[in-house]
Amino acid sequence: MAEITPAAPAARTRPRRSWWGWGAEDRALPDSECVALGALVPGAADTPLPVPDVRSVELPKPRISPPASLAHLMSDAPQDRASHTYGKAYRDVVRALRGELGAAPDQVVYPRGEQDVVDVLDWAAGADVVVVPYGAGSSVVGGVEYRGDRRGGVVSLDLAGLDRVLDIDTVGRAARIQAGVLGPDLEARLRPHGLTLRHFPQSFEFSTLGGWLATRAGGHYATLLTHIDDLTQSLRVVTPVGVNESLRVPGSGAGPSPDRLFLGSEGTLGVITEAWMRLQDRPRHKASASFVFGDFKAAAAAVRAIAQSGLNPANCRLLDPGEAALAGVAGGGRSVLVLGVESAHFPVDDRLAELATLARDHGGSPAGGTAGRPSAGGAGDDSAAGAWRSAFLRMPYLRDALARMSVISETFETACTWGRADALYEAVHWDLGAVVREVTGAEGMINCRFTHVYPDGPAPYFTVIAAARRGSELAMWDEIKAAAMEVLGAHGATVTHHHAVGRDHRPGYDRQRPEPFARALRAAKGALDPAGILNPGVLFDGERSRAGRTPPARRGQNE
Amino acid sequence: MAEITPAAPAARTRPRRSWWGWGAEDRALPDSECVALGALVPGAADTPLPVPDVRSVELPKPRISPPASLAHLMSDAPQDRASHTYGKAYRDVVRALRGELGAAPDQVVYPRGEQDVVDVLDWAAGADVVVVPYGAGSSVVGGVEYRGDRRGGVVSLDLAGLDRVLDIDTVGRAARIQAGVLGPDLEARLRPHGLTLRHFPQSFEFSTLGGWLATRAGGHYATLLTHIDDLTQSLRVVTPVGVNESLRVPGSGAGPSPDRLFLGSEGTLGVITEAWMRLQDRPRHKASASFVFGDFKAAAAAVRAIAQSGLNPANCRLLDPGEAALAGVAGGGRSVLVLGVESAHFPVDDRLAELATLARDHGGSPAGGTAGRPSAGGAGDDSAAGAWRSAFLRMPYLRDALARMSVISETFETACTWGRADALYEAVHWDLGAVVREVTGAEGMINCRFTHVYPDGPAPYFTVIAAARRGSELAMWDEIKAAAMEVLGAHGATVTHHHAVGRDHRPGYDRQRPEPFARALRAAKGALDPAGILNPGVLFDGERSRAGRTPPARRGQNE
Incomplete structure (x- = not known):
């Protein structure tokens, strides 16, 4: 049953990461393309912000002298510190481009195994050093950026060295995987066994298993196994008070789930070092089809019928007219629904036909598709889906290019019940649209797609694009983002x-989180991280969380 | 979207509950049938233990005088106190038959609404009174039986009065439901809307929504939506420090899930008063088929293939030879696999055919079935499945009859990965079988069925039947049960x-629960229930849990 897979050679050919923007350095758009892109957005700047040389950006003097026992794991090289200062949100890119790196960690720590993580936490707790766990830094919510001023200093704990698949159980279709592995490396190691984790977030290339787990990531697929939570069989977490390893079973009713406390804990309760993850057979049969709708609400009704049908398509992505036009898959104010079905075992033509019936019943017109031919992991895809996918993977690079042209280009995502979906869509489109106009003075664009659909509601994903005034980009975006959180809250939609x-x-989360649960969570934090060193400011107010003391019910601000 | 459903008249025709045994008083087997049943078990007693008259059993004097403000909600009538002393495990029935009711609660409290629950907790926290939340008392793990000796006394908080469906969202297929509603009453109120919760535990008739939620109950169906956890959209919980209501959304990645802390909290962190539950359309298409296998391991392999096929059958119940013989569905050492498929929207013949292929590929022979005919909620069932179901619903009454004949008749259930399933089955069959022989001196019977199956492992459910020495039944069963927990732990299987x-x-749970998580959970308990009044002894050591103090890592015994 068990077999050890060595670290893959893939790691050696990994592209050099951009320290300031998304993904691979050499895939960033050149200046000329930035200008061409900016020209499409009324009010954008004429010239791109230059990308600073990382060797010349100003970094604060490191406050931490590595202890002898850990010095070999630490680096204060400018490239390391600069690239670990922020995640990859729009506001992170803008600040990096401006060379604003005052929040850089004092040291970046690269553990080579779990014991190193234990040692780092022991040292940090004693030295009052903040530890920010770091997977591959794709956070778009400030998850890896410490904003306080702990005197002991700050280290970024980069888990890239823990990238092995330690064990594969082909009978029970599960693997024990270290947290620092990147998506493509993980899939490369599972592929020879005919298995896949089948978790493909947009950040797939540049995010890690541990990051997915700590943030309750959502994958590419629309139904059933969407959140990483449900793919998790057991977790191994290094907390400051000991290693937490849950029992590896397919299901259990023994008390509240231990794993569900750590899933979504975002590095505040411990450092996830390993997990047993549930795998799936690689799909052999695929089919997809796209439908266009003249009316977005009719399309949403089709999606609801599909989500409630029990057919559970692999893909069920609805693009509103703006999103469809932007991706180049439809114009003329039409919405596009992309449906896909997959199976490792049986032909899927019948399923696609049943889905198509539901789409047509709600006014959808076929826009092409390919039904049911076996495919060895290929796309098996219709043209709208293919066009969508390539636009999808290129998006973060386009976002960076727009950022350089002083164009706000950012997203926010949510989920709500079906009964609230239309009103939420309208409110974001009109009310938030008005805020964008008011704040930027430009006629911005707000698009929407449904990325995941549940029987009880969709997960709408919004994109905001609007020219900003150079130098005021962040203030403008922060104002829009605050308004977006207000709109979500007012419509009973989750902040993320x-x-x-x-x-x-934090502002939306603090309003949304029930207060008794907040108390319980703070108490759990105090029990697991008594020195309060783990990622302060995330989920909880920053700085020391004292076990047994209950802070005031509602906090005014972030740190 | 919202509509109010009045309390159903069903409540008025509800059967009178047995105070000592399972279910409806008038469905208990008469003495003559007890004797006939006992005659089938070698070594059983000749005469049934008499059922004591509840008016004559000895109860301790109530230590609590109801406060004036709550007196109208409380009862210390013998019938109330006796019927709230225990759950419905084998050991509960034996003790009730013996008239051992020293642990009876001092008062039974019947809140009529949520504010009553708040008031009771306020009073209890001030008066140092233990509160044991009580749904319909079907616990088989000592969940509603306080075993300490808190001086302030003990109340059983019976939520039967909170039995309304408050709101139905037919668009998003969800309902806001009070926690005290019984299964049949709930389904009766959803049926006019074409909806169902589709959660049918064996205890369905005599258990409540709140009980299902607090214990992470498993329903009848084999795959996908098995545990109540996944049917839960949001919870409303009265804790001693305030009401906890989570946001009602189809999915969220905002921090660790609040609901997952309360799901499985078994009345130790708060009292669940309401939940928004996800509903489903009532199935219109059903088909089922049964297969016999000469070899249990081959049958288990078929089940594994089915569980990993993505076909997700509604029913996939495997009976081992003993279980199949006991239920009267097969003899001759053959195992039986019952498969069922359902859909509210599409015919299911193709799915059943695909499942049948997998069963046959692993050596199964068809034992009859009915394919795909539409059915208005009827059985749509083959004969083996039908025979199994009627035996299934009668089982707890047979268990009570056997208990009266001094025959141990009890179950335990677990889940493990596929790679461990065969060895676990063998160990229970042979090693625990040896313990049963040694302890009882009788050739007992241990049967197994798989009640739920996951891609990564099955949930085996074991039944132990063995004649005991009259007067020593409990000591014998407790010894067997302790050995069973050891076997489960040794094979990496969950204690429940x-x-x-x-x-x-508790012994198995304490070994299984990771220690850092135990610390976090105790801290959460201290934050939510600072007076330690809620169900002490369940999940945690009994008596005062002090916020912020960390008890020793491992406890020696239960209270």
Whole structure:
């Protein structure tokens, strides 16, 4: 049953990461393309913000002298510190471009195994050093950026060295995987066994298993196994008071789930070092089809019928007219619904036909598709879906290019019940649209897609694009973002469906989180992290959380 | 969207509950049938233990004088106190038959609404009174039986009065439901809307929504939506420090899930008063088929293939040879696999055919079935499945009859990964079988069925039947049960898949629960229930849990 897979050679050919923007350094758009892109957005700047040389950006002097026992794991090289200062939100990119790196960690720590993590936490607790767990830094909510001023200093704990698949159980379809593995490396190691984790967030290339777990990430698929939570069989977490390893079973009713406390804990309760993850057979049969709708509400009704049908399509992505136009898959104010079905075992033509019936019943017109041909992991995809996918993967690079042209380009995502979905869509479109106009003075664009759909409601994902005044980009975006959180709250929608809370979502999260649960969670934090060193400011108010003391019911601000 | 459903008249025709045994008083087997049943078990007693008259059993004098403001909610009538002393485990029935009711609560409290629950907790916290939340008392793990000796006394908080469906969202298929509603009453109120919660535990008739939620109950269906956890949209919980209401959304990644802390909390962190539950359309298409296997391991392999196929059958119940013989569905050492598929929207013949292929591929022979005919909620069932179901619902009454004949008749259930399933089955069959022989001196019977199956492992459910020495039944069963917990632990199987922890599973649970999580949970308990009045002894050591103090890492015994 058990077999050890060595660290993959893939790691050696990994592209050099951008320290200031998304993904691979060499995939950033050149200046000329930035200008061409900016020209499409009325009011954008004429010239791109330059990308500073990381060797010349000003970093504060490190406050931490590495202890002898850990010095070999630490780096205070500018490239390391600069690239670990922020996540990859729009506001992170803008600040990096401006060379604003005052919040850089004093040291970046690269553990090579779990014992190193234990040792680092022991040292940090004693030395009053803040520890910010770091997967691959794709947070878009300020999740890896410490904003306080702890005197002991701050280390970023980069888990890239824990990237092995330790054990594969082909009978029970599960694998024991270290938390620092990147998506492509993980899939490369599972593929020879015919298995897949089948978790493909947009950040797939540049995010890690541990990050997915700590933030309750959502994958590419629309129904059933969407959140990483449900793919988790057991977790191994290093907390400051000991290692927490849950029992590896397919289901249990023994008290509240231990794993569910750590899933979504965003590095505040412990450092996830390993997990047994549930795997799936690689799909052999795929089919997809797209439908266009003249009316977004009719399309949403089709999606609701599909989500409540029990057919559970792998893909069920609805693009509103703006999103469809932006992705180049439809124009003329039409919405597009992309449906996909997959199976490792049986042909899927019948399922696609049943889904198509529901789409047509609600006024959808076929926009092409490919039914049921076996595919060895290929796309098996219709043209709208293909066009959508390539736009999807390129999006973060386009976002960076727009940021350089002083164009706000950012997203927020949520989930709500079906009964509230239309009103939420309208409110974001009109009310938040008005805020964008008011704040930026530009006629911005707010698009929407449904990324995941549940029988009880959709997960709408909104994109905001609007030219900003150079130098005021962050203030403008922060104002829009605050208004967006207000709109979500007013419509009973969650502050985040799969981007996590971090520091940026604290206002909405604090309103949404029931107060007794907040008390319980703070108490749990105090029990597991008595020195309060783990990622302060995320989920909880920053700085020392004292076990047994109950802070005031509602906090005014972030740290 | 919202509509109010009045309390159903069903409540008025509800059968009178047995105070000592399972279910309806008038469905208990008469003495003559007890004797006939006992005659089938070698070594059983000749005469049934008499059922004591509840008016003549000895109860301790109530230590609590109801406060004036709550007196109208309280009863110390013998019938009330006696029927709230225990759950419905084998050991509960034996003790009730013996008239051992020294642990009876001092008062039974019947709140009529949520404010009454708030008032009771306020009073109890001030008066140092233990509160044991009580749904319909079907616990089989000592979940509703306080075993300490708090001086302030003990009340059983019976939520039967909170039995309304408050709101139905037919668009998003969800309902806001009070916690005290019984299964049949709930379904009766959803049926006119074409909806169902579709959660049918064996205890369905005599258990409540709140009990299901507090214990992470498992329903009848084999795959996908098995545990009540996944049917839960949001919870409303009265804790001693305030009411906790989570946001009602289809999915969220905003921090650790608040609901998952209360699901499985078994009345130790608060009293669940309401929940928004996800509903489903009532199935219109059903089909089922049964297969016999000469070899249990081959049958288990078929089940594994089915569980990993993505076909997600509604029913996938595997009976081992003993279980199949006991239920009268097969003999000759053959195992039986009952498969069922359902859909509210599409015919299911194809799905059943695909499942049948997998069963046959693993050596199964068809034992009859009915494919795909539409059915208005009827059985749509093959004969083996039908025979199984009627035996299933009668089982607890047979258990009571056997208990009266001094025959141990009890179950335990678990879940493990597929790689461990065969060894666990063998160990229970042979090693625990040897313990049963040694302890009772009788050739007992241990049967197994898989009640739920997951892609990563099955949930085996074991039944133990063995004649005991009259007067020593409990000591004998407790010895067997302790050995069973050892076997489960040694094979990496959970101490409970859906029966919860209560007080009886504490030894196995304490070994299984990771220690850092135990600390976090105790801290959460201290924050939510600072006076330690809620169900002491369940999940945690009994008596005062002091916020902020960390008890020793491992406890020696239960209270």
